[in-house]
Amino acid sequence: MYYVELLLVGLVWGCTYAMMALGLTLVYGLLRILHVAQATVFTLGAYVGLLVANHTGSLAAAFVAAGLAAGALGPLIYRLVYQPILDKPPFVALVASIGVLIAMEDGFRLVFGPYGLSFAKNTWFTTSLRFGGLSLNLVQIWIAIAAVVLLLLFALFATRTRAGVAWRATVSDPAIAESFGVSVSGVRHLSFFIASVLAGVAGVLVGLLNNLVEPGMGSVISYKGLAIIVLGGLGNVPGTLLASVLLGVVESFGTVYLDKVMDRDAIAFMFLIVVLMIRPQGLLGKAH
């Protein structure tokens, strides 16, 4: 039972990684930008969610507000930061992205203080469900539900809607897709919007899970997200999801069996190194 619980906890972590990493891989697939500043969207989502939850007492309102705020910030970052430098080499956008992350992190510190805030009432955190000797709290269960629902919605969008098909065509061949009337700029904004809503919702969920929202909370998960999209095979969506879940599980077991040797956050990068030694193209990436 203990192992099953470790597995479940790992899967839950994997779900939060998946919500972050999907957005990163979307942006990379479309623009070849490593969107490190996604972390700041995640953190903004967490703060907005916390403020709304503490003022209204409604978590539903908190998620909606966080999704909207994050969904606005992501496309704004694209418009103001990335779009003007798209014709520069990719590392320019990466440096700009890291700059945005650092500036926003210090912005959060100035506005909300350096120590972090907690939810006034976090019943999800304090309520545990027990079944068959397993124990999970409500936050963990909601993380799993939210990830599955949001990823399914995304899959439906990508395969069942006109805009989704146009979006995939643009990833594949932007010039040809555009010549048939697809708005490439629209597709880019949409990708940032989707990525950011996912990140914002994930931010609130991770805030609830730790019952803490602090300025630097996005950094580690964002860097792990980058490791995950490399693991998955850059730009490969199924690979990214698989890598997210695997990493969550490896970390979950690692914190028990490797805790004398290395920190939890180091495990992700050890895992990255090991996998890349065996499969340099990533888990599901095509060999070139």
Place this chain on the structure above:
Amino acid sequence: MLELKGFACGYGLVQVVEELDLTVPSGRITALLGPNGAGKTSTLMAIAGHVEVQGGQVLFEGEDITRLAPAERTRRGIALAPEGRRIFPDLTVAENLLVGGYTQTAVAARETEARVMALFPRLQERYRQRAGTLSGGEQQMLALGRALMARPKLLLVDELSLGLMPAMVELCFRALVELKVQGLAVLLVEQNTHRALAAADRVAVLVSGRKVYEATGEQARRDPEMVDSFLGLKEMA
């Protein structure tokens, strides 16, 4: 339909084609022939809006479209089946066609799709299949079908027969003839000179970016050695 006047195109400082006058009428297949590197593909891509027009004018239905974006040209009725086909390999056949008809209303797209299916029944069989898994000939049909979904008046086709099995080449050429009979203007760039000559109503030959020969298909067919000489094939034979 389409008229190039003193047309020049190229990439930055490199001019590939210069002083080209060419008319592409409706209901005719116009073949643009010539050796590798003559500027045929660049001309086609410039007409579609993907390569810079560096001089002269491109007139379509009497209007100057020289500076229009590719999508605007598609809306006006110019569609491209590009070199290397460039279908979307991870999308299904149905999805590729959807993108081709992106400028059309749902009703118009359904109607056009039915016509594409009648022209290429093979695409119907492969409808839900990933385009990347199709054979070369099927991919070429899909590239043509995708272009037709935009309901063009002018169809630009680059290297119809490249890398295809002879039976497929035949199928694709027959489709072009059928489209021309329906009134479409077709501008075809082809390395397979003899097959293109057989289908063409008009022939122009480019060598090193200049037009060196122009005739009706009939004249050119009676005079194949003349074309061959421009293509540098005579010395080889």
